[in-house]
Amino acid sequence: MVRNPAPKKHLVLRNANFRALWLSSTVGILGGSVTAVALPIIAAVELGASDFAVAALSGMVFLPWLLFGLPVGVVVDRHxxxxVILISLVVRVLLLATLPVAYWLGVLTTVQLFVVSFLTGLAAVYFTLAEAALIPRAVEREELIEGNGLMTGSGASADALGRGLGGWLTSAVGASNSLLVQVAASAASFAAILRLKVEEQVPAAPGKRHIWREMGSGLRYTLSTTPLRVLLLVAALWNLGGxxxxxxxxxxxxxxxxxxxTWLGFLMAATALGGTIGGLTVKWLSGRFGSGVVWRFSMFPAAAGYASLLLMTPGWGMLPGFFGLFLTGLAISMNIVVSTSFRQRVCPPDMMGRLGSATRMVSWGMLAIASLTAGVLASTIGVRGGIATGIVIAVLAPVIASFGPLKGVRHLEGLEPGPAEDTPEDTRGPGTAAHVPAAPPQEETAGRPKDAEALLEK
Structure with missing residues (x-):
């Protein structure tokens, strides 16, 4: 009698290290989502800030990526x-706690909101790069899409809950008081990371390695192949417009x-709810249609979801925006998972921090530029005109993805470089072995176009 093999346990249950990262990330996103709703409400309602200040505030948390992303990536790779994660969480707790305290004392100002947002964003740069570098060490290569999908899906669920909760809390207890949720969430993330037992090699002593040279090597690697360049350009355009x-x-x-x-929280939660479903279904869709197909075409419905905001009217007329943002979250989470997984597959382990920082310096740096641009647009052509402008810019991303160099690629995994490719000597520290990616599974390479090698040329 042949017995069926026992079903494989869920990744969260079978992998304690992934579970620690997953818990830390999910709880942290919950708290951060409450703050994302609360901060602009504090500026717009409690402090009566200008339209420019309200729009620009959301970009402060991303500005550190543009200014310090590359050097922080080097620091993360050296330690x-x-x-790094634990220290960044402590700093975040201390900074955020100053806002409700200042509110209670009656001394909270818009300037403090900007300063705290910027500094907590800088702490988040360290946290995010260190976390992203640990995920490939916590899971097997074949589990990357599953792991990233779970991180994205559960993170989007926490995002939805946090934004809905944040919208309610701003009305129930005040926007400033609701920030205490992220203080508590950051403490819970700290506790989860304490249980992380990933084995990390002690980085080689810097010696004669110069930070500027290492920053340059990370940026060069990010731009070293056509797939990496196209993914970066598409992400930058989408983030700018979106x-x-x-x-x-x-x-x-x-x-x-x-x-x-409350309505603002519901709309933001709709995006996150869609992201939950997208993160949990992307593995199946990538297997069915190919990760390249998912990456190319997911942004068209996402742009349509943003366009639905222009149809909103007061009361029940807000529903088109709710459903539209749900669609946007669903599609974009899929796009993020497949592009992130591809970068993690091709990147040498000792380059993870620098690749992540260089990529996010450009793509997430666009988020800061977008917020400042939004403030200018709101003050010149109005809010609706600014939203229409953003949609036009965002649509350029799927157009380039669909008609650019990667238009015929069904599986991004099929573009993974071979052992001798895309690891220039100056991207490796002294004594570091060359990165030799494993060959993609046969079923993944079946959709690789005949000229895939040309796409990998520098």
Missing amino acids: RRRP NIVVSLLVLLVVRTLGQNG
Whole structure:
């Protein structure tokens, strides 16, 4: 009698290290989502800030990526990642706690909001790069899409819950008081990371390695192949246009349509709810249609979801935006999972921090530029005109993905470089062995175009 093999346990259950990262990330996103709703409400309602200030505030958390992403990536690669995460969480707790305290004392100002947002964003740079560098060490290569999908899906669920909760809390207890949720969430993330037992090699002593040279090597590696360049360009365009829309959402809801923070929370939660489903289904869709297909075409419905915001009216007329943002979250989470997994597959382990920092310096740096641009647009052509402008810019991303160099690629995994490719000598520290990626599974390479090698040429 032949017995069926026992079903494989869920990744969260079978892998304690992944579970620690997953818990830390999910709880942290929950708290961060409450803050994402609360901060613009504090500026717009409690402090009466200008339209420019309200729109620009959301970009402060991303500005450190543009200014310090590359050097922080070098620092992360030079140190064990677990202590970096723990220190960044402590700093985040201390900074965020100053906001409700200042509110209670009656001394909270818009300037303090900007400063704290910027510094917590800088702490998040360390946290995010260290966390991303640990994920490939916590799971097997074949589990990367599953792991990233779970991180994205559960993170989006926490995002949805946090934004809905944040919208309610801003009305129930005040926007400033609701920030205490992220203080508690950061403490819970700290506790989860304490249980992380990933083995990390002690990085080689810097010696004669210069930080500028290492920053340059990370940026060169990010731009070293056609697939990496195209993925970066598409992400940058999408983030520029999409975050113009997101930065103007609070002004559209609170000032143009006259709705309260509860509706704002619901709309933001819709994006996150869609992201949950997208993160949990992307593995199946990638297997069915190919990760390249998912990456190319997911952004078209996402742009249509943003366009639905222009149809909103007060009251029940807010529903088109709710369903539209759900669609946006669903599609974009799929796009993020497949592109992130591809980068993690091709990147040498000792380059993870620098690749992540260089990639996010460009793509997430666009989020900061978008917020400042949104503030200018709101002050010149109005909120709705600014949203329409953002949508036009965002649509350029799927157009380039669909008609650019990767238009015929069905499986991004099929573009993974071979042992001798894409690991220039100056991207490796002294004594570091060359990165030799494993050959893609046969079923993944079946969709590789005949000229895939040409796409990998520098």
